[in-house]
Amino acid sequence: MTAREDSLGSLLADISACRICRDCPDGGPERALPHEPRPVCFASTRAPILIAGQAPGMRVHLSGRPFTDPSGDRLRDWLGVGDAQFYDPDNFAIVPMGFCFPGNDARGGDLPPRRECAPAWRGPVMELMPQVRLVLAIGQYAQAWHLGPLRRKSLTDTVRNWRSILDASGPERPVLPLPHPSWRNSGWIRKNPWFETELLPELRKRVSMLISPRDGMSSSR
Numbered sequence: 001m002t003a004r005e006d007s008l009g010s011l012l013a014d015i016s017a018c019r020i021c022r023d024c025p026d027g028g029p030e031r032a033l034p035h036e037p038r039p040v041c042f043a044s045t046r047a048p049i050l051i052a053g054q055a056p057g058m059r060v061h062l063s064g065r066p067f068t069d070p071s072g073d074r075l076r077d078w079l080g081v082g083d084a085q086f087y088d089p090d091n092f093a094i095v096p097m098g099f100c101f102p103g104n105d106a107r108g109g110d111l112p113p114r115r116e117c118a119p120a121w122r123g124p125v126m127e128l129m130p131q132v133r134l135v136l137a138i139g140q141y142a143q144a145w146h147l148g149p150l151r152r153k154s155l156t157d158t159v160r161n162w163r164s165i166l167d168a169s170g171p172e173r174p175v176l177p178l179p180h181p182s183w184r185n186s187g188w189i190r191k192n193p194w195f196e197t198e199l200l201p202e203l204r205k206r207v208s209m210l211i212s213p214r215d216g217m218s219s220s221r
Helices: 003-016 058-063 070-079 117-127 139-150 155-160 162-168 183-191 194-210
Strands: 049-052 092-094 134-138 175-178
Touching: 003 117, 049 139, 070 183, 070 194, 134 139, 134 194, 139 155, 139 162, 139 175, 155 162, 155 175, 155 194, 162 175, 175 194
Parallel strands: 049 092, 049 134, 134 175
Antiparallel strands: none
C-alpha cells in the first residue's frame, strides 16, 4: 500500500464516522439530518475518472453503494460501461457533493446535498486523487464546485456549452458537465436532443480511452 492509499484509507474511515450533519448541523439543531448518517463515498487513488454527483438517494442510503438505483442504470448506459467496470476503483472514483441521504422535500423529491459535507471533506479527498484525468460534474451543485466561474446561469446552458467548458477547464483535468441521470429528467433529455446525439458520444469516447477494457457492458444487464 502506498502512502497516498494509506492516507485515503484513513480519510475514508473518518468520513464513514462523520456525524456533522446530525450533531453540528449548519443552521442550528432544527436543521439536523432527520435520520442516522450513512456516508457513501467511493474515492480512489487509481481511478482516472471522477464522478461528482449530488447526494445519495434512499436506495443508496439503504445499500451503502453509490448509484444502486435506476439513476445508476441510466448513468452506466450513458458511460457505456457495465457494473464491474463502474465499481472498479481502477476506473471510477464516485464522490458526491453530499455523502448522506439528505431526506425528502414536501413533494417527495430528494432535498439538496447537505451543506456541511463539501466544506469539511471535499478538499482533502481531492488532494489525494491527483491522478484523476476527467471529472464528470453531475447536476448544479457539482458544477458549482468544480466549474466556478465557468458555470453558466442555468444547468441547461452549462451542459449545452460542454465543449467550451471542456476546453476551458484544462487538458490535465477537464470537466464535463452532465444533467442528473434521474428518470425525472427524461423530459429534459427529450427537449435537448443534442445531449444524446452530440455529448454522449464524446462522453463514451473519453471514458473508453481512460478505463480498463475488461467486461464492457456485459455485466450491466
